[in-house]
Amino acid sequence: MSQRTLLGPIGQIARTVKDIDAAKxxxxxxxxxPLLIEAVGMAFxxxxxxxxxxxxxxxxxxxxxxxxxxxxxxxxxADLVAKGVxxxxxxxxxxxxxxxxxxxxxxxxxxxxxxxxxxxxxxP
Numbered sequence: 001m002s003q004r005t006l007l008g009p010i011g012q013i014a015r016t017v018k019d020i021d022a023a024k025x026x027x028x029x030x031x032x033x034p035l036l037i038e039a040v041g042m043a044f045x046x047x048x049x050x051x052x053x054x055x056x057x058x059x060x061x062x063x064x065x066x067x068x069x070x071x072x073x074x075x076x077x078a079d080l081v082a083k084g085v086x087x088x089x090x091x092x093x094x095x096x097x098x099x100x101x102x103x104x105x106x107x108x109x110x111x112x113x114x115x116x117x118x119x120x121x122x123x124p
Contacts, residue, residue, distance in 0.1 A: 012051040015063055017112060020056040026111050030083045065115040073104050073120035091118065100124035
């Protein structure tokens with residue numbers, strides 16, 4: 001008899017960085033993520049219950065887009081712009097649901113030019 005495997009939520013996402021000190025400061029001070037653990041060449045942050053693991057690597061390169069869910073995308077966008085974050089475009093709707101709610105996105109990059117995004121469900 002086979003047992004059904006159920007996966008839980010994602011517990012950790014890893015991202016490589018060339019400059020761990022600069023990345024640690026940016027994710028902590030600009031994005032406001034709480035720093036959980038740090039060790040030589042590593043930093044772990046709490047990203048809303050999912051751990052973000054940054055690891056120093058000379059070969060850091062393109063990686064998946066990290067989408068950060070926020071309650072108020074316009075306010076978060078304005079706060080990050082005030083901290084010097086450059087966005088590719090302002091927050092905008094990408095999908096409208098049958099009930100009128102909209103999925104909104106706004107893309108930006110980390111200091112090593114890898115993509116990140118804000119995402120929010122905006123009610124009518």
